[in-house]
Every structure is written in structure tokens, then in C-alpha cells.
Amino acid sequence: MAEIKDPENTIIIALKDGAVVIELLADVAPQHTARMKELARAGKYDNVAFHRVIDGFMAQTGDVEHANMASENYNPRRAGTGGSDLPDVPAEFSALPHDRGTLGAARSMNPNSANSQFFINFNDNHFLNRQYTVYGRVISGMEFVDKIVRGEPPANPDRMISVKVAADVA
Numbered sequence: 001m002a003e004i005k006d007p008e009n010t011i012i013i014a015l016k017d018g019a020v021v022i023e024l025l026a027d028v029a030p031q032h033t034a035r036m037k038e039l040a041r042a043g044k045y046d047n048v049a050f051h052r053v054i055d056g057f058m059a060q061t062g063d064v065e066h067a068n069m070a071s072e073n074y075n076p077r078r079a080g081t082g083g084s085d086l087p088d089v090p091a092e093f094s095a096l097p098h099d100r101g102t103l104g105a106a107r108s109m110n111p112n113s114a115n116s117q118f119f120i121n122f123n124d125n126h127f128l129n130r131q132y133t134v135y136g137r138v139i140s141g142m143e144f145v146d147k148i149v150r151g152e153p154p155a156n157p158d159r160m161i162s163v164k165v166a167a168d169v170a
Contacts, residue, residue, distance in 0.1 A: 002021050002139040002140035004021065004166050005023075006023070007165070007166040007167035008037075008165065008166075008167045009023065009024040009025075009026045009033060009037075010022065010023055010024065010139075010165070010166035010167075011024060011036060011037075011040060011136065011163060011164070011165060011166070012163070012164050012165075012166055012169060013045075013141075013160050013162070013163050014160070014161040014162045014163075014164075015141075015144045015145070015147075015148070015158065015160065015161065016147075016158060016159075016161065017143075017144040017147045018141055018143075018144040019140075019141050019144070020120075020138055020140070020141035020142070020144055020145055021138070021139050021140045021141055021166075022103055022136045022137065022138055022139065023136060023137055023139045024036065024037070024103075024135060024136045025096070025134065025135050025136055025137070028092065028094050028096060028134070028135065029092035029094070029105075029133050029134070029135035030092070031089045031090065031092060032089055032092055032105050032114065032133050032135035033135055033136070035086065035089050035115075035116070036118070036135070036136070037165050038086070039062075039064060039084060039086075039116055039163075040163045040164060040165050041165060041168065044064040044084060044116070045061075045062065045064065045116075045160050045162075045163035046068075046070070046160065046161070046162045046163060047068050047069045047070035047071070047159050047160070047161065048061055048062060048063065048064060048067045048068050048069070048159060048160050049061065049063075049067040049068075049069050049074075049076070049079055049153075049154075049157040049158070049159050050148050050149070050154065050157050050158050050159065050160075051063060051067050051076070051079035051080040051153045051154075051157060052080055052119075052152050052153065053148050053149060053150045053151055053152070053154055053157075053158075054122075054150065054152065055122070055150050056122060056123055057121075057122060057123065057125060058104070058119040058120060058121050058122055058125065059119060059120050059122065059145060059148045060080070060106055060117060060118070060119040061117065061118065061119075061159075061160060062106065062116045062117035062118045063079050063080050063081070063082045063083065063116065063117055064082070064083070064084050064116045065081075065082025065083060065084065065085075065116075066078040066079050066080070066081060066082040067079035067080070067082070069157070069159050076153055076157070079153060079157075080117070080153070083115030083116045083117065084115055084116040086115065086116075087115075088112060088113050088114060088115050089105070089112075089114045089115065090112040090114075091105075091107075091111040091112050091114070091133055092133045092135065093111075093130050093131070093132075093133060094130075094133075094134060095130075096134040097124070097126050097129050097134075098121050098124070098125040098126060098127075098128040098129055098132065098134060099121065099124050099126075099137075100121055100122065100123050100124055100142070101120065101121065101137050101138035101142050101145075102120070102121050102134050102136065102137050102138075103118055103119070103120055103134065103135055103136030103137065103138070104118060104119050104120075104121065104128060104132045104133065104134055104135075105117075105118055105132055105133040105135060106118055106119055106132075107132065111131075114133060118135075120138060120145050122145070122146065
């Protein structure tokens, strides 16, 4: 696992193949960073499916409303259409490129509609630059992200087993 420099702004996602460590960019996108930590601390991301995984592009997850695979409300047909019960987060676009391993805020056509969903880029996806908020980067475990089952939606989706703020992990 990578050296964690700022545990308060580091997320650890447990996947079936191993831990993915994400450095959040609080100085670039403070509202998106705060939202991810709030949902992680509330356990909202645990067991949430990767509902849209496109080879050579990205893996999308974070629909805490419809994609929690351990919930009676899990609905694979609606996965990707929901968010959290918190208000949307306004865009925090920056000059940071959507490089391999960066975390981007998923949203609708409205740039200020990000809520709980996010994606991890498999490749450099610079056509997304300045259109989607970049608010983190994988610092270790990208090989586990690369193993996430593909599909739109995947027939048997992978899930985030748990999502924790590193400062909260003993």
C-alpha cells in the first residue's frame, strides 16, 4: 500500500481483489472531497455496485440510492440514476487532467448536479477535461480497479465492499 501523507484526505476502497487507496484533492475540489468523506463515514458507499464499467474508459459507481447490493432497495435497472439524500455539489472544474487513475465526479448534463456518484479513469481521458470535476487520484491499487467487471451494466457487477477515510482506520 502507498504511503498515506494526509489520512484525513485519503480514501481506502476495499474491492474483491484488494484495497484501492485514493488521495483526495481537497485543495482543488473541497466540496467534492467533503461529500465523499461524509458519505464514506456514514457507510453509504459500502456494498455499492459498479454500475457502468467501460473497457478503456472508466468504472462508475457511487449510486447510494439504487445500487447498494446489500439493500432491499437494490435495483440494477435503476442503478446509476440516483444519488444521496444530500443536495447536489456545484462543479469545481480545474486544470487537472483526467489522467489514468484520477477520480471524477459523475453528473447529469447540468454541470452542478454531482452528488454521490464518481468514476475512476482506466486511461487518460482528456476529452473530459474542464467538464467534470477531478477530485482524487489512485495512489495504490490501480491493478485492482483494472479487474472490475465490465458492462453497462455488468451482468454480475463488482461492488465497493467498504469505503473508509484512512484517518478512521485503526
